[in-house]
Amino acid sequence: MVDGQRVGRTDITGNERNTQQPDFDALMSNTDCIELAATCMRMAWQQRENIIRGLNMIGGVGIMDVKWPQGLKFRAVFDEPNYQEILRGFVGLDLRLFRENPFAASVIVYRVLDGVFTIRDLELKKGLEPRPTFILIDEAHNYFPQGDTEDVNRDTVEAMINRLTRLGRIRRIGVIFATHTPDDLNPLILQLTNTKIALRSEESVLERVGLKEYAGEITYAQDGVAVMKSYALRTHTITIRALPPQVKHRSHK
Incomplete structure (x- = not known):
């Protein structure tokens, strides 16, 4: 565990207030928790290195909203939308801020798609009839490329395609993949569409x-x-x- 660093900030009234601001570099420089988890789970050193590499990569894209709640010294909260609430109407995911960072955009897209699937899956497991959900993915070749790229692994891409298309049908999820370059699109999409x-x-x-x-x-x-x-x-x-x-x-x- 790593202590959060308390810093002072000025609010809109001009008064000084104390907040806890996480320092990602400080977090990653202290790998005690990862080492402890690796020991308890009897992980090979390669697995431990992969975890650290993955955390560094995710932290470097700058997309995580991290908060350190007051009074909870060793806890970080990663805020996400309430998918149950936002799926009641039309939702647009604006990725314009990540035009120069396709990996960050892909991480967000996959995380949101996972959240949508999870909600509909829970409804099905409870014996409810999932509400119909239609997902439109523009420029789909950016997020579901044909093969391995520097940012995306082909197995990961095809696992998500299978989940959305094959498993999504019974959960009343429909997907529209829009692209102007189908040559760059993963062939599994063309097969399952x-x-x-x-x-x-x-x-x-x-x-x-x-x-x-x-x-x-x-x-x-x-x-x-x-x-x-x-x-x-x-x-x-x-x-x-x-x-x-x-x-x-x-x-x-």
């Missing part, structure tokens, strides 16, 4: 999602025109046209 919708794209992109035969209609189609392919359709494929944008993008004049 029951419905595919292709907007205006090059022939090579259409081939990747199994819609190459519609290249003539889609390659030079008007805005909003798309082909939808689904096992739920009696004809398997239909041509559709989306509504005009309801809000303007920054690039729109």
